[in-house]
Amino acid sequence: MRHYDRGLSSKVFDACNYVFLTALCIVMLYPLANTLAVSLSSPDKIIRGEVGWFPRGFNLEGYRYVFADSSIWTAFGNTVGYALVGTLIMLLVTSLTAYPLAIPGFVLRKFITIFILITMFFGGGLIPTYLLIRKMGMLDTFWVMVIPGAISAYNVILFRTFFKSIPKDLWESAYVDGANDFRILFQIYLPLSKALLATFGLFGIVGAWNGWFDALIYLNDETKYPIQMLLRKMIMETDSSSMNAQTFEMMATMKVHSKNIKMSTVMVTIIPILFIFPFLQKYFVTGFMLGSVKG
Amino acid sequence: MRSTIWYRQRYLLLMSIPGVLLVLIFKYFPMYGILIAFKNYDVAAGILQSPWVGLKHFYAFFNNPFSWRIIKNTFLLGLYSLFWGFPAPLILALLLNEVKKRFFKRWVQTIVYFPHFLSVVIIVGFLKEFAALDGLFNQIGGWFGAEAAPLLAKPEYFRTLFIGSSIWQSVGWGTIIYLAALSGVDEALHEAAIIDGANRWQRLWNVTWPAILPATTILLILSLGGIVSTDFQKVLLLYNPSIYETADVIDTYVYRQGILGAQYEYSTAVGLMLSVISFLFVTIGNWISRKFSETSLW
Numbered sequence: 353m354r355h356y357d358r359g360l361s362s363k364v365f366d367a368c369n370y371v372f373l374t375a376l377c378i379v380m381l382y383p384l385a386n387t388l389a390v391s392l393s394s395p396d397k398i399i400r401g402e403v404g405w406f407p408r409g410f411n412l413e414g415y416r417y418v419f420a421d422s423s424i425w426t427a428f429g430n431t432v433g434y435a436l437v438g439t440l441i442m443l444l445v446t447s448l449t450a451y452p453l454a455i456p457g458f459v460l461r462k463f464i465t466i467f468i469l470i471t472m473f474f475g476g477g478l479i480p481t482y483l484l485i486r487k488m489g490m491l492d493t494f495w496v497m498v499i500p501g502a503i504s505a506y507n508v509i510l511f512r513t514f515f516k517s518i519p520k521d522l523w524e525s526a527y528v529d530g531a532n533d534f535r536i537l538f539q540i541y542l543p544l545s546k547a548l549l550a551t552f553g554l555f556g557i558v559g560a561w562n563g564w565f566d567a568l569i570y571l572n573d574e575t576k577y578p579i580q581m582l583l584r585k586m587i588m589e590t591d592s593s594s595m596n597a598q599t600f601e602m603m604a605t606m607k608v609h610s611k612n613i614k615m616s617t618v619m620v621t622i623i624p625i626l627f628i629f630p631f632l633q634k635y636f637v638t639g640f641m642l643g644s645v646k647g
Numbered sequence: 648m649r650s651t652i653w654y655r656q657r658y659l660l661l662m663s664i665p666g667v668l669l670v671l672i673f674k675y676f677p678m679y680g681i682l683i684a685f686k687n688y689d690v691a692a693g694i695l696q697s698p699w700v701g702l703k704h705f706y707a708f709f710n711n712p713f714s715w716r717i718i719k720n721t722f723l724l725g726l727y728s729l730f731w732g733f734p735a736p737l738i739l740a741l742l743l744n745e746v747k748k749r750f751f752k753r754w755v756q757t758i759v760y761f762p763h764f765l766s767v768v769i770i771v772g773f774l775k776e777f778a779a780l781d782g783l784f785n786q787i788g789g790w791f792g793a794e795a796a797p798l799l800a801k802p803e804y805f806r807t808l809f810i811g812s813s814i815w816q817s818v819g820w821g822t823i824i825y826l827a828a829l830s831g832v833d834e835a836l837h838e839a840a841i842i843d844g845a846n847r848w849q850r851l852w853n854v855t856w857p858a859i860l861p862a863t864t865i866l867l868i869l870s871l872g873g874i875v876s877t878d879f880q881k882v883l884l885l886y887n888p889s890i891y892e893t894a895d896v897i898d899t900y901v902y903r904q905g906i907l908g909a910q911y912e913y914s915t916a917v918g919l920m921l922s923v924i925s926f927l928f929v930t931i932g933n934w935i936s937r938k939f940s941e942t943s944l945w
Contacts, residue, residue: 359846362846362847365745365847366745366747369742369745369746370746370751372742373742373743373746373751373755376739376755376759377754377755377758377759379815380758380759380761380762380815380819381758383773383777384761386776386783387773401781401786445665445666445669446666448662448663448665448666449662449663449665449666449667451659451662452656452659452660452662452663455659457652457656458656458659459652459653459656459660460660460663464663464667467667467670468666468670471670471674471675473926474678474922474926475674475677475678475922476674476676476677476678476679476680476681477677477681477901477915477918477919477921477922478898478901478902478905478906478914478918479680479901479905479906479911479914479915479918480676480677480678480679480680480681480683480915481673481677481680482905482906483680483683483911484672484673484676484677484680499669499673500673502669503666503669503670503673505670508666532658533658533659533662534658534662537662558764561766562764562765562766562767562768563766564766564767564768564880565880565883569902569906580766580768583766583768583769583772584768584884587768587771587772587775587884588884614772618769618772621766621769622765622769625764625765629761629764632764633757633760636760636823
């Protein structure tokens with residue numbers, strides 16, 4: 353039907369629209385392109401501020417430095433651990449909790465649903481949660497990064513809604529055949545919920561990959577830091593505006609600029625997300641549509 | 648015994664245990680911990696045994712010379728974020744909807760979605776780079792004769808930088824829900840409007856807009872509640888004492904007093920006030936929406 357839009361003002365609008373959207377894409381891409389370019393440029397070009405879209409004076413020292421730094425490898429390992437274990441626990445606990453709530457005759461269905469829904473509107477807040485975690489002796493442990501966030505009312509409701517949409521006949525016939533609920537969940541419901549699990553799994557992993565605040569308040573031991581905490585330290589420490597002419601001179605003669613290292617670390621942190629981005633994109637709408645289904 | 652419903656549903660009950668326990672421990676215990684806002688918390692004695700002090704910590708907050716400043720900052724940052732940040736994805740979705748070349752549309756979408764998946768730390772890293780004395784923003788300002796300044800050390804630029812970067816990161820992602828609503832519009836409605844002589848603008852107003860109005864209303868109610876709960880993790884990464892004048896918000900204040908300063912009771916009291924205000928905002932937003940339209944959260 354759009355071929356009806358042939359008037360002059362309509363054409364002007366279209367032209368402006370294309371120009372605007374192209375400009376928007378440039379604005380979206382520049383910070384990423386610039387980061388990549390700086391990470392690959394030589395120190396003297398960085399100091400003179402000559403690096404824009406493309407690297408100037410090709411230089412891999414930043415990456416060499418990053419890969420030689422054992423604290424970065426440790427942080428990567430930690431992050432992968434938190435992301436995978438945390439997401440697995442989240443999927444498991446959420447499925448186990450949501451399944452009984454999707455079964456019509458379950459005695460505690462109403463009670464547990466309300467019990468969980470309340471936490472959607474009320475919470476203890478930052479300090480009481482911190483005090484509880486401290487009292488339980490969970491500070492500076494691996495588990496503080498994966499257990500407290502394992503369950504959320506929002507996820508349980510979405511899982512329950514999804515499970516409800518699975519035909520009840522399947523459940524009934526399996527039940528008549530003598531399968532117990534664990535078997536029904538793991539062998540019938542979960543295999544039918546692959547899109548749901550993939551959506552929450554991928555988004556959970558990205559969330560854990562990007563998280564830093566829990567680590568800031570619950571972890572003191574730097575060997576347990578996730579990668580974002582390391583990045584935070586670099587970004588907070590190096591402040592180019594406080595550098596004087598002498599340090600400029602010094603930096604120019606060196607093979608590597610602090611910005612090389614910083615930008616290389618940023619790139620190394622972004623690359624895994626770039627890799628799973630195409631898979632994520634497949635589930636964007638699923639994820640959003642799940643959110644729009646009423647509970 | 649064997650015939651009771653509890654026995655028959657033992658597997659279902661067993662399944663519920665881990666989730667219910669986690670919710671009880673990590674969601675309900677902290678709610679109970681709010682009691683310390685009215686007490687003098689004694690770690691050794693525990694929450695129950697600690698002595699009551701009534702509203703002492705709340706009075707302390709309102710007698711604090713900085714309390715007005717952080718309340719004002721919280722509201723202003725939230726209001727401006729809503730004012731600039733809410734229409735942005737809506738407008739972008741409408742513009743994308745007018746694009747006829749599918750290939751171009753797909754590319755634009757892919758590019759604008761991506762920043763959503765970057766961490767706040769990286770966004771703040773970009774911002775610090777661009778806002779520095781020799782950064783991009785000062786170079787651009789220089790073309791227009793503006794004097795170079797370290798922008799993140801100037802209180803007057805904080806809100807602009809904070810909100811601008813938030814829009815940069817989330818405008819694309821925010822279009823998804825509108826585009827999904829728009830894809831549900833029946834082409835026949837457009838065709839009927841064209842036959843009736845409606846131009847492009849009239850079709851936008853009479854066909855497209857009603858299709859996304861319900862989604863818009865729900866999102867607006869939700870963001871009304873979010874006015875006071877700003878993205879304080881980002882503030883925490885961005886601010887420094889020289890711009891507390893505009894950047895310090897209630898949540899960052901709670902973090903500094905509570906976690907760094909160990910004033911647990913006082914900061915719990917401040918946090919509690921914030922949650923109450925936030926809850927009131929959602930309720931009011933929902934009430935307004937139910938009064939004037941058919942869409943509401945509950």
